[in-house]
Amino acid sequence: MKKTEKFYITTPIYFPSGSWHIGTCYTTVMCDCLARFKRMQGYDVFYLTGTDEHGQKIETNAKNAGVSPKEYVDEKVAKLRELWKLLDISYDKFIRTTDEEHVKAVQNIFTKLYERGDIYLSEYEGHYCVPCESFWTEAQLKDGKCPDCGRDVKLMKEESYFFRLSKYGDRILKLYEERPEFLEPKSRQNEMINNFLKPGLNDLCVSRTSLKWGIPVPFNPKHVIYVWMDALTNYITALGYGSDDQSLFDRFWPADIHMMGKEIVRFHSVIWPAFLMALDIPIPKKVYGHGWMTFFGDKISKSKGNTVDPVTLSARYGVDAVRYYLLREIPFGQDGNYTNQIFLSRINTDLANDLGNLVSRTTAMIGQYNGGVLPKSSGIDPRDEELIDKAERLLERVTEFTDKLLVPDALNEIIKLAQSCNKYIDINAPWILNKNNDKQRLNAVLYNLAETIRIAAVTLAPFLPDTAKKILEAFSVEAGLNSFESVKKFGGLKGGETVAKIPPLFPRIDIAKELQYFEDEAIKKEEVDAVNPENINNQSSQASANTDVDMISIEDFAKIRLRTARVTACEKVEKSDKLLKLTVQCGGETRTIVSGIAHKYAATEMVGKNVIIVANLKPAKLKGILSEGMILCAEDEAHNLSIAMPEDKEFPSGSTVR
Ligand code: MSP
Numbered sequence: 126m127k128k129t130e131k132f133y134i135t136t137p138i139y140f141p142s143g144s145w146h147i148g149t150c151y152t153t154v155m156c157d158c159l160a161r162f163k164r165m166q167g168y169d170v171f172y173l174t175g176t177d178e179h180g181q182k183i184e185t186n187a188k189n190a191g192v193s194p195k196e197y198v199d200e201k202v203a204k205l206r207e208l209w210k211l212l213d214i215s216y217d218k219f220i221r222t223t224d225e226e227h228v229k230a231v232q233n234i235f236t237k238l239y240e241r242g243d244i245y246l247s248e249y250e251g252h253y254c255v256p257c258e259s260f261w262t263e264a265q266l267k268d269g270k271c272p273d274c275g276r277d278v279k280l281m282k283e284e285s286y287f288f289r290l291s292k293y294g295d296r297i298l299k300l301y302e303e304r305p306e307f308l309e310p311k312s313r314q315n316e317m318i319n320n321f322l323k324p325g326l327n328d329l330c331v332s333r334t335s336l337k338w339g340i341p342v343p344f345n346p347k348h349v350i351y352v353w354m355d356a357l358t359n360y361i362t363a364l365g366y367g368s369d370d371q372s373l374f375d376r377f378w379p380a381d382i383h384m385m386g387k388e389i390v391r392f393h394s395v396i397w398p399a400f401l402m403a404l405d406i407p408i409p410k411k412v413y414g415h416g417w418m419t420f421f422g423d424k425i426s427k428s429k430g431n432t433v434d435p436v437t438l439s440a441r442y443g444v445d446a447v448r449y450y451l452l453r454e455i456p457f458g459q460d461g462n463y464t465n466q467i468f469l470s471r472i473n474t475d476l477a478n479d480l481g482n483l484v485s486r487t488t489a490m491i492g493q494y495n496g497g498v499l500p501k502s503s504g505i506d507p508r509d510e511e512l513i514d515k516a517e518r519l520l521e522r523v524t525e526f527t528d529k530l531l532v533p534d535a536l537n538e539i540i541k542l543a544q545s546c547n548k549y550i551d552i553n554a555p556w557i558l559n560k561n562n563d564k565q566r567l568n569a570v571l572y573n574l575a576e577t578i579r580i581a582a583v584t585l586a587p588f589l590p591d592t593a594k595k596i597l598e599a600f601s602v603e604a605g606l607n608s609f610e611s612v613k614k615f616g617g618l619k620g621g622e623t624v625a626k627i628p629p630l631f632p633r634i635d636i637a638k639e640l641q642y643f644e645d646e647a648i649k650k651e652e653v654d655a656v657n658p659e660n661i662n663n664q665s666s667q668a669s670a671n672t673d674v675d676m677i678s679i680e681d682f683a684k685i686r687l688r689t690a691r692v693t694a695c696e697k698v699e700k701s702d703k704l705l706k707l708t709v710q711c712g713g714e715t716r717t718i719v720s721g722i723a724h725k726y727a728a729t730e731m732v733g734k735n736v737i738i739v740a741n742l743k744p745a746k747l748k749g750i751l752s753e754g755m756i757l758c759a760e761d762e763a764h765n766l767s768i769a770m771p772e773d774k775e776f777p778s779g780s781t782v783r
Pocket of ligand 1: 136137138139140148149150151152177356357358384385386387388389405416417418419
């Protein structure tokens with residue numbers, strides 16, 4: 126790679142809303158990690174984020190708050206910037222759609238498209254979803270509501286400008302064909318083709334007269350420009366497109382990655398390329414629609430009332446715990462479920478047990494056995510080859526995953542190396558080497574550990590910058606030894622460095638106590654509300670009482686979400702004869718289910734079984750464990766059980782059962 130190769134990465138620009146939940150931070154943290162990774166690889170990186178400040182929602186919110194729209198957004202934007210600072214987001218530019226340069230550039234773009242005949246004046250009649258700022262035809266509505274968010278839409282009729290989107294459908298289909306890597310994951314491409322492109326695109330309404338809070342159409346100022354047109358163009362106006370200084374645009378365009386949540390892929394992979402085609406501007410290299418952080422199956426969103434506050438989580442467990450969770454928990458392109466239990470367990474297992482413990486043990490041993498000074502390397506010993514080899518290949522493996530945007534897998538490689546180090550400590554037992562006065566071997570073991578930790582910490586830096594910094598400081602790693610280049614070869618540390626014993630990077634969490642805290646603070650209001658402290662007995666008595674209930678309609682049945690799931694782990698619940706605690710994989714989600722089947726099924730035989738679960742049962746606490754669903758079983762009069770299982774053992778988990 127040439128030193129000067131560029132990398133332009135963007136998040137969507139955020140709607141300035143009052144509060145931010147852990148899900149909203151996902152795109153920004155993910156892009157931050159990729160931007161940092163590329164910087165460390167030597168790329169010239171431009172990482173753009175910002176705020177999407179116009180539109181009816183803001184106008185109404187500001188009115189309700191008794192302030193001007195600009196005052197309203199100024200305050201919210203300041204809060205958002207604080208959040209990004211807290212989460213260590215290393216953006217190169219924060220664009221606001223109220224920035225003067227952006228406003229001017231959008232007006233120029235609108236005029237240019239009008240002059241080219243790609244924008245024309247007509248009349249709009251249809252439905253508008255204010256929260257989504259989306260137009261819908263009658264046919265697109267779902268039960269008369271917005272198909273994206275399910276909320277009410279407004280019938281609108283007004284004079285509007287239209288963009289000739291219909292003209293670009295074939296070119297966009299061709300773009301997908303010629304550049305299959307343009308839109309990922311692949312499933313999103315199929316969605317766009319089948320739902321939008323194949324049925325044919327309608328021209329897009331790109332102006333409004335019924336609101337004031339927007340960028341005026343320069344040659345007809347009673348119209349303001351449609352918020353999505355205003356917003357999408359930020360990716361080029363931020364680089365100075367349409368201004369006197371286009372140097373950034375010339376350097377960084379086309380974008381290497383536009384990253385966003387799946388619900389706005391349509392805007393980025395259909396409407397945005399069409400705008401660019403109309404302007405004769407090259408198309409971005411990649412649009413990536415990631416999955417959602419969900420909350421028992423629902424996308425976490427303020428409007429649905431389920432928020433998990435990243436500021437509270439960061440203050441309590443550290444910013445890097447939050448970053449780690451976000452980067453580790455959502456599998457490639459899929460959704461990842463948030464529960465406090467999963468969040469806390471992740472911190473305990475990966476960060477406290479594996480990584481944190483390794484650093485504590487190693488620094489403590491160097492303190493105890495060598496006075497806090499790193500011994501010198503004593504050359505390669507065949508017993509150490511395996512560990513050294515793993516350390517030397519870490520960056521290569523992490524890069525391979527990161528390049529494919531498989532960030533959870535990349536992180537997993539680093540944690541796996543920490544686990545190998547912990548095993549290496551157990552096998553080599555430095556305390557015995559010390560007792561036996563085997564100074565030479567003891568020094569070699571301590572050196573190998575410190576050097577492997579250095580390699581792991583440098584590789585970890587784009588993901589968890591603060592943790593990496595703390596580790597490197599503890600081992601007095603010099604500036605030259607914190608680069609990617611320096612971790613390709615084992616043996617960077619010279620020996621003689623001061624090694625400081627540092628407090629645990631991630632103190633072990635008492636999960637039960639913390640879950641109690643969450644309940645008390647109502648930090649996850651929705652979860653707490655949903656938790657009924659039921660026990661298994663009244664669940665089963667309820668079940669038997671229901672055997673003779675009245676007939677239900679098909680709509681009633683449709684309310685029950687039955688899904689296939691695969692049991693990945695299972696254990697007996699302490700002090701209970703009846704209960705098993707199962708971990709199941711249901712599509713992209715991992716759930717804990719407590720089930721009263723222990724008298725019939727052993728924990729070991731459950732692992733690997735495919736089962737059917739009630740996926741939208743209100744979570745309930747059983748023996749202090751939060752159960753997120755129920756496993757379907759047949760039960761005879763003698764209370765013998767037989768688990769309902771899909772006949773086809775290979776049937777994908779997460780599938781609907783009807
Ligand atoms: N303003 C538009 C984007 C315009 S870009 C030209 C917008 N803003 S947003 O604030 O609603 O969303 C910002 C980002 O946060 C999006 O990528 C969105 O998908 C992401 N997320 C919001 N909630 C999320 C989850 N629960 N999980 C993962 N990402 C989520 O859309």
